Amino acid sequence: MEPDGATGLAAAQERRRERMETLSLSPPEELERIASLFAGCPEPVTVRAAETGLVMVRGRIAGHGAAFNLGEVLASRCVVSVEGVLGFGYTLFPDERHAYLAALCDALGGHRDYAGPVERELAALRRRRAETVSRDEAEAVGTRVEFFTMVRGDD
């Protein structure tokens, strides 16, 4: 553990958050490939079998203000254990195989023997995703419409 317990925990949580985000947003074929790289690892145990259900998405106007219920979306989740290390996988939209693979990769990423190689694979996925996002944003910016409101200067 890092000298400063609280900071160390926060950093670990941040890494975990990034890992779960990457796994959730990456194409399942990529996770399938990563999982196949670790085929020789100890047999994973399914702790909570993949299941699909409804999740209420809540929002806040402009990111602040009171939360309101936006609507329900289908989501899948799964929990896998590799030698006692639990991995959690969540996906927006129903895809139980994807949830299982995300949970498996999360567990491997938390396992001290596999954390390094998994992190390298995930870093590559993150780079690719960042490129896609910035390309999409560049395309979208050309279609932006600016709205202006005329204010009456009565006072």
Added chain:
Amino acid sequence: MEAVLAGIAPAFRDHPHDSQKVFRLALEAMARPARFLEADFAGLFPAPPPLDPAAAALILTLCDHDTGLYLSPSLAGAAGYFSFHTGARPCHPSEAAFAVAGDLSEAPPLDALGWGDEACPDLGATLVICCLPGGGGAVPPGMALRASGPGLGTPLEFAGHGLTEAFVGERELMRACYPQGVDVFLTGGSLICALPRTTALERSRQGGRGRMRVAAKAGGGQGGRGSAGEHRRSGQGGEGECT
């Protein structure tokens, strides 16, 4: 974070169907009090020790994030397992919808549990006592008891494994407050037996020791598809059944 969550054992492999099977069995047990029903709970999932497979299956089936769950001291280590799989929150016996005890000596007294109130007697707690001898192998005789009440056409002699005079007395006092009260499940390995609040217990007049009679084999495990129905049919065909 990993360290805190490490080592949670799996629950039902096929949660919707497995929990429906167990729920059907629990209904059957409540409808036919003081009879021992058998099912392969251990085949459904590997219950982490010291949990009894039948009790674990009942709790995984019946509890959710709205139910308070009390675990007796010897089972307290399983609190994380149940809160992970069901969301049930650990609580004091008086607030528990379900209480599980490793044996009768650990069980909270019946009057320490919620009995519901006059408007809502359904809020009474359910007590699960892991006191049956597990099914299979040599079965030690239990305290000879006689059960009567709804679901029992004529009084039924049965073996009250792990039960005591004091427990029978407590239940008699509780029955005076009907419809308020506590429903009891006795479990062990592959066996469950229900003592709903309507069932009256007394010392068997025949004396001697009770003999365990497993009413019927019911569903459970992979091969148990649709067996709850078969079980009901086989129950009508004798085996000392009271109708």
